[in-house]
Amino acid sequence: xxxxxxxxxxxxxxxxxxxxxxxxxxxxxxxxxxxxxxxxxxxxxxxxxxxxxxxxxxxxxxxxxxxxxxxxxxxxxxxxxxxxxxxxxxxxxxxxxxxxxxxxxxxxxxxxxxxxxxxxxxxxxxxxxxx
Numbered sequence: 001x002x003x004x005x006x007x008x009x010x011x012x013x014x015x016x017x018x019x020x021x022x023x024x025x026x027x028x029x030x031x032x033x034x035x036x037x038x039x040x041x042x043x044x045x046x047x048x049x050x051x052x053x054x055x056x057x058x059x060x061x062x063x064x065x066x067x068x069x070x071x072x073x074x075x076x077x078x079x080x081x082x083x084x085x086x087x088x089x090x091x092x093x094x095x096x097x098x099x100x101x102x103x104x105x106x107x108x109x110x111x112x113x114x115x116x117x118x119x120x121x122x123x124x125x126x127x128x129x130x131x
Contacts, residue, residue, distance in 0.1 A: 081126065094116045
């Protein structure tokens with residue numbers, strides 16, 4: 001059964017409906033911990049948001065560790081990314097070295113932001129490394 005998408009009156013409305021639909025299915029709780037000089041940044045408070053976190057080769061399935069590769073080695077290979085809906089969180093500012101914790105995953109893994117793409121019109125995108 002497919003997702004029923006409303007007929008949008010504009011490109012912006014259609015785009016926002018698609019992003020919202022993806023988030024409803026794939027977003028998870030993420031705690032953002034802004035950092036400055038390796039300490040908590042007093043000017044940017046810690047916040048919990050809902051965002052899409054992709055780690056490793058998720059197309060292979062969550063339990064596939066073929067070839068001796070663990071989830072940790074796939075994350076360390078630079079294949080983790082966080083996708084934040086700009087319409088839901090317009091004021092979030094991410095910087096390199098900020099930390100985030102995946103609150104809904106076993107062990108609540110910690111990541112460090114390595115890159116930030118703030119030019120995408122639908123998402124704020126962060127490249128992640130295992131922290």
